[in-house]
Amino acid sequence: MNEAQRRPTLLLVDDEEHILSALRRVLRGEPYDLLTAPGGTAALELLQEREVDLVVSDARMPGLDGPSLLAEVQQRWPGTLRILLTGASDLDTSVRAINQGQIYRYLSKPWIDDELRFTLRQALAHQHAEREHQRLTCLTREQKQRLQELNASLEQRVRDRTAELQQTADMLDLAYEELRRSYVTSTEVFSALLNQRLPGDKQGNAQVIALVRAFAVEHQLPETDRRDLAMAAALYNLGKLTWDDHLLNRPSDLLYREEHERYCRYPALGESLLMALEPLHAAGRLIRHHQERWNGTGFPDHLHGEEIPLGARLLKLAVDFVELQCGLILQRPLPREDALQFLARYAGRLYDPELCQQFIDLCTRHAPDLLEADPSILAVDTRRLEPGMILARNLQAESGLLLLDAGKQLSRTLIDKLIAFEDSEGARYTLYVRYPQATGTTAQDAPR
Missing domain, CATH: 3.40.50.2300 (Response regulator)
Known part of the structure; x- marks a missing residue:
């Protein structure tokens, strides 16, 4: 057993x-x-x-x-x-x-x-989670050992392929080490898995994360609040995991009564799924309340005005802005500018009016891709990477696996591993990077 x-x-x-x-x-x-x-x-x-x-x-x-x-x-x-x-x-x-x-x-x-x-x-x-973690760690170690033994025993005719597999294993090991750095990175990995349930044009988690992070940086929110917001943005739709695919793809304003009742339960369910993980309790609270409305007509607790946690108010703005454009709220997907007008129209009813204006200002001043508005950020392929560059955006494989998270400084060894991983996968990746601030280098100064 x-x-x-x-x-x-x-x-x-x-x-x-x-x-x-x-x-x-x-x-x-x-x-x-x-x-x-x-x-x-x-x-x-x-x-x-x-x-x-x-x-x-x-x-x-x-x-x-x-x-x-x-x-x-x-x-x-x-x-x-x-x-x-x-x-x-x-x-x-x-x-x-x-x-x-x-x-x-x-x-x-x-x-x-x-x-x-x-x-x-x-x-x-809690005990079960700890034992499962230990089991998986031992399993990973055993599998890696078996791979090394196999690599040593294979004949020359299969060594090339084994080397490719080892390259992939090295990248996975590196990704695993990066996951251990913080719960934030872990939640973004899980967010990528959640997105696999949705069509490509409805995968909005990454945009929601980018929006709340940009707002948090611009308004100099405390680091703890930034971390909780990023985790909540990654997992806000965790409670939808039990839904059928047709319900996941259906706009919320077209739901039937029973479907709508189920929809109204997903924020509280998302919080409950995180209760066993104490470092995620604050993020779980934001998830629970991110569908509350400024006028008290939201769910699940019908909080009103400033009773709603600030992070949950911001998360609702980001989620609604993205999901309006994805067609997950209204039957017709809205263009970006129409989505901003929708937020402005319902400020004071659905949204905190002051926070709503700040959010609209942020989205208006920046390009749709927030990273494109920063002149210090370069979009480069792996062959143009240089040691010392710092990742400005998470790097994900085509499968959705998180390879490296934002903030990682690149070394020559790491760059070589990325190139080898590309070759083994038959893929090409574009990385968003910046130079360390000490160099003063901008996108205009970078080699072409």
């Missing part, structure tokens, strides 16, 4: 039988295998015999108390999650459990049944 199919095993530890009975009653019907122990020593004996995913222990027990037990579990079985049940007055005990046992969380006694069940689900979901 694989990890996804296995029922989690929970160990409940308390020296009072009626507490154990109460815990079993609360967890009746939950998809867990439950073990119980009347004390810390008995719990350790069980842990030696059985694989346990999560231990819930009372704090005060004779002999081996809760914090000491959880500290021992942390030392001997670090992959087992630990939760402490403690009375409201047991502050010192809780602090000791946190410091020594590195517990996932502590809950006060008497507990709230729903809170206990939710905490356990959340803890096990």
Whole structure:
């Protein structure tokens, strides 16, 4: 049985039988295998015999108390999650459990049944995600090792093709390292996958990301807000993943009643799908509220005016501006200028009027492709790249895979790998780059 199919095993530890009975009653019907122990020593004996995913222990027990037990579990079985049940007055005990046992969380006694069940689900979901990450990391390492062994054993007649595969593997390794730099990059990769569900003329995520980033830079928003906005822009339509293709391609003003009800649920669903990832909580809040309207007629919570988070108000402007041009709101796709007029017409009703004017000013002053308006940015092919150049735009393969993210400084080794990757794929890529500011070089100064 694989990890996804296995029922989690929970160990409940308390020296009072009626507490154990109460815990079993609360967890009746939950998809867990439950073990119980009347004390810390008995719990350790069980842990030696059985694989346990999560231990819930009372704090005060004779002999081996809760914090000491959880500290021992942390030392001997670090992959087992630990939760402490403690009375409201047991502050010192809780602090000791946190410091020594590195517990996932502590809950006060008497507990709230729903809170206990939710905490356990959340803890096990976190544990599953960590184990899956470790599994995939090991799998990647094993596959890379097998590829290297195969490369060493192949005869000359297949070595050329093997070298091409290794070039691709190197690029994938490089992309993986770039993904680890930030959650922002990861969300943009997932955004590219979301776009695969849509026709090319309706793939607007990249434009939405570019718009909110340009606005954030121009108005000098804090770095934290910029990061949350970029992640929300990448994943704002995450809640639509469960839709049928015909619903994904249909303008929102042509939806039938049941379809419209489903449409109104997608922002909240998108937030809920991100709840297990704590660094994405702020972005999830922006996603939840990006369909709220200034006059309070939006969804899902009918927030009004400045009750709507600023980032969500900006995200709605960018999403509507792009989706109006893609034909995802009105039956007829609007030209760029008509879309801007639509925003202006509904300022004060759908949109924050002041923010709407700032957004329209940004779009009016810049070309449709915001990067084209910057004279310091060059559009070059791989053969014209020079070491030291900095990527101004994410580089994606024709398959949608993110190869390099904006801000990456190019080295000679990296340029050579890009050229080799092009040759192996039979493709040609145009990169948007700028020179480091210290050189003072502009597009007009660049070699032609």
